[in-house]
Each structure stands twice: as C-alpha cells, then as structure tokens.
Amino acid sequence: MLAVIMLAVAVVAAAIAWFAWPRPETVPAAMPVADTEDQKEMAEEPLKVSVVGDVVDPGLVEVTAGARVADAVEAAGGLEPEMESAGYLNLAREISDGELIVVEAEDDSSTDADNDSAKDTDDAKDEPAKDDASDDAPSAGNDAGDDSDAPGTSGPININDATAAELETLTGVGPVTAEKIVEYREQNGGFDTAEELTEVDGIGPATFKKLSSEVTV
Numbered sequence: 001m002l003a004v005i006m007l008a009v010a011v012v013a014a015a016i017a018w019f020a021w022p023r024p025e026t027v028p029a030a031m032p033v034a035d036t037e038d039q040k041e042m043a044e045e046p047l048k049v050s051v052v053g054d055v056v057d058p059g060l061v062e063v064t065a066g067a068r069v070a071d072a073v074e075a076a077g078g079l080e081p082e083m084e085s086a087g088y089l090n091l092a093r094e095i096s097d098g099e100l101i102v103v104e105a106e107d108d109s110s111t112d113a114d115n116d117s118a119k120d121t122d123d124a125k126d127e128p129a130k131d132d133a134s135d136d137a138p139s140a141g142n143d144a145g146d147d148s149d150a151p152g153t154s155g156p157i158n159i160n161d162a163t164a165a166e167l168e169t170l171t172g173v174g175p176v177t178a179e180k181i182v183e184y185r186e187q188n189g190g191f192d193t194a195e196e197l198t199e200v201d202g203i204g205p206a207t208f209k210k211l212s213s214e215v216t217v
Contacts, residue, residue, distance in 0.1 A: 044064070045065065046062040046063065046065070047062065047063050047067060047095065047096065047097040047098075048060060048062055048097060048098065049072050049095055049098065049099050049100070050100045050101065051072050051073060051075070051101045051103065052100070052101070052102055053102050053103035053204050054079060054080045054083050054105035054204035054205065054207070055078065055080065056076065056077025056078055056079070056080060056081075056202070057076050057077035057201070058076055058201060058204075059076070062075070063075055067095055068091060068093060068095065069089060069090060069091045069101060071095075072101050073086065073089075073091065073103060076103075079105050080172075080202075080204060080207065082172060082206075082207070083105035083206065084105070086103060086105050087103075087104050089101075089103060089104070103204075104204075104205060104206075105206055156213070156214055156215050156216040157170065157214060157215050158216055159181065159185070159191050159194065159216070159217060160185060160190045160191055160217055163182075164178040164179055164182050165178075167181050167182070170214050171210045171211040171214060172203075172207040172210055172211060173203070173211065176202065177200070177201075180202055181197070181200050181203075191217050192217065194212060195208065195212075197211075
C-alpha cells in the first residue's frame with residue numbers, strides 16, 4: 001500500500017515538473033519585404049505633363065521622374081524660333097506628374113521697336129528742313145504708282161477667307177502653321193475673333209502680338 005502511495009506521489013511530482021518546465025516560444029514568421037525591383041520600376045515610371053504657350057509643339061509630353069521644367073520644354077520642341085528666352089519661367093524647378101506648364105517667352109521685338117523709334121527720331125533731327133514745300137508733294141501719277149506697289153494696302157487679312165498662301169504672308173507664320181490655321185478653321189466653323197488664333201498649334205501669345213494688326217475676322 002505504501003508503495004502505491006509513493007508511486008502516485010512520484011507521478012504527480014513528475015507531472016508538475018513537466019508542466020513547469022520552460023518551453024521555447026514560437027518566433028512569428030518574418031513579414032515579406034516589398035520587392036525592390038517593383039519599387040524601382042514605379043520610381044522610373046515616366047511623368048506626363050502638359051506644356052502650352054510659346055513652344056514649337058505644345059501639348060502632352062512625357063519626361064522621366066525627377067525631370068525639370070527645362071526638360072519638359074525641350075520635350076515640347078523647345079521655344080519658338082523667334083523667342084530669345086523663357087522669361088521668368090523657372091526652368092530648374094522639378095516637375096510632378098499631371099501638371100500644366102505655361103511658357104510665356106520673351107523676344108527682342110520690344111527692344112528693337114524702341115531702337116527703331118529712337119533712330120527715326122534722330123534721323124528726323126538730322127534731316128535738313130526743305131525750303132520749297134512743293135518739293136515734298138509728289139505728283140498724282142507717282143501717288144498712283146506707289147499705292148499699287150506698296151505692301152499691305154489691301155488692309156488686314158481675313159483669317160476666315162484667306163488661303164494658306166495668303167496666311168503665309170503674316171508675320172511669324174510659315175507653310176506648316178498656315179495649313180494648321182486652315183485646318184482649325186474647317187474643323188471649328190471659322191474664327192469668332194482674331195485672338196482665337198492662339199488656339200492654333202504654333203501660334204503663341206508672343207507671335208499673335210506681332211501679327212494682330214495684320215488680321216481680321
């Protein structure tokens with residue numbers, strides 16, 4: 001009987017020791033690390049921005065991530081040929097996807113106009129006065145001949161009626177831009193105002209400023 005009791009005590013002690021014995025904790029599985037290649041591809045995905053204004057080919061362009069405004073302008077064909085600089089546009093600014101970049105370039109037309117005006121004034125001062133007023137008045141026959149040969153005597157060109165060849169005579173308008181004007185006119189049922197020319201690819205605000213006095217609707 002005593003042996004049975006001792007055996008039972010031994011079993012209980014062994015059970016207590018078993019359950020009290022420390023067990024190693026299970027280490028949770030490591031979380032999967034994001035694929036660095038996917039991250040790299042996302043970082044290299046091209047940006048799409050809209051470039052409008054005084055550029056050769058305005059519209060939607062694609063540039064690489066981290067590109068600057070200068071890169072977007074170059075992707076749009078660069079500044080129009082007659083433009084001297086991009087004005088106050090910050091070409092060094094880093095661009096973001098989906099933004100609009102408006103290029104308002106500057107040319108030297110204002111400076112040239114000021115210089116021409118000053119030159120005309122100086123010439124007028126240097127020119128000696130004529131004593132005989134009759135020498136200043138050309139004959140009627142000469143007037144008629146001069147009027148027939150003088151450019152621009154027919155007045156402004158109606159951009160709703162002019163042919164592509166006539167449109168090419170406008171300042172800053174070449175054969176390609178003239179065809180685009182005709183195409184725009186046919187697609188939109190004509191121009192409502194002369195300022196609508198700026199909607200045509202290749203004609204920015206600066207170009208329109210030069211030719212505005214040469215056109216009408």
